[in-house]
Amino acid sequence: MKSEEVVRPVQAVLDAGVDSVSLADTVGYADPAMVSRLFEQVLRVAGDRLTCGHFHDTRGLALANVYAALQLGMTRFDACTAGIGGCPHAPGASGNVSTEDLPTCSPAWGSRRASTSTS
Numbered sequence: 001m002k003s004e005e006v007v008r009p010v011q012a013v014l015d016a017g018v019d020s021v022s023l024a025d026t027v028g029y030a031d032p033a034m035v036s037r038l039f040e041q042v043l044r045v046a047g048d049r050l051t052c053g054h055f056h057d058t059r060g061l062a063l064a065n066v067y068a069a070l071q072l073g074m075t076r077f078d079a080c081t082a083g084i085g086g087c088p089h090a091p092g093a094s095g096n097v098s099t100e101d102l103p104t105c106s107p108a109w110g111s112r113r114a115s116t117s118t119s
Contacts, residue, residue: 003041011045020051022078025065027090028058032068039072054078055097056087062097077102 010021023042025035035053042050053069055062055077066077078096085095 003038006038007041007045010042010050014046014049018049020049021046022052022054023050024054024078025056025062026054026087027093028056028062030055030065031059031061032064035065035068036072039069039074043072050074052076052078056090056093056095057083057097058092058094063101066097066102 006023013021021042023039030038035055039050039053053066053074053076055065055069057063062083069077079099079102080096081099083095083098083101087093
């Protein structure tokens with residue numbers, strides 16, 4: 001997906017008065033480089049109104065993607081217990097990043113702490 005296909009609607013909903021937005025990798029195909037590029041671009045238009053990341057673990061990269069977003073200042077992420085779940089709109093997608101993995105890894109990531117929104 002091209003970044004402008006995400007940035008443009010984000011800008012439109014913010015212009016319409018939405019208070020906050022989050023970015024999701026619903027199918028779990030993103031990698032950390034993709035996450036960094038997209039979050040950087042969306043942060044330029046959304047600033048602190050970009051409030052959350054949502055990463056499925058289909059290819060085993062959800063935790064690495066959280067780390068990439070964390071490096072850009074994101075601190076809130078959707079998560080699910082034991083990574084259980086999926087998405088009815090994305091057959092074959094696994095659950096979100098595992099809730100219990102985030103606090104386990106956070107100390108190794110330095111002073112930034114990730115908080116979770118459990119689904």
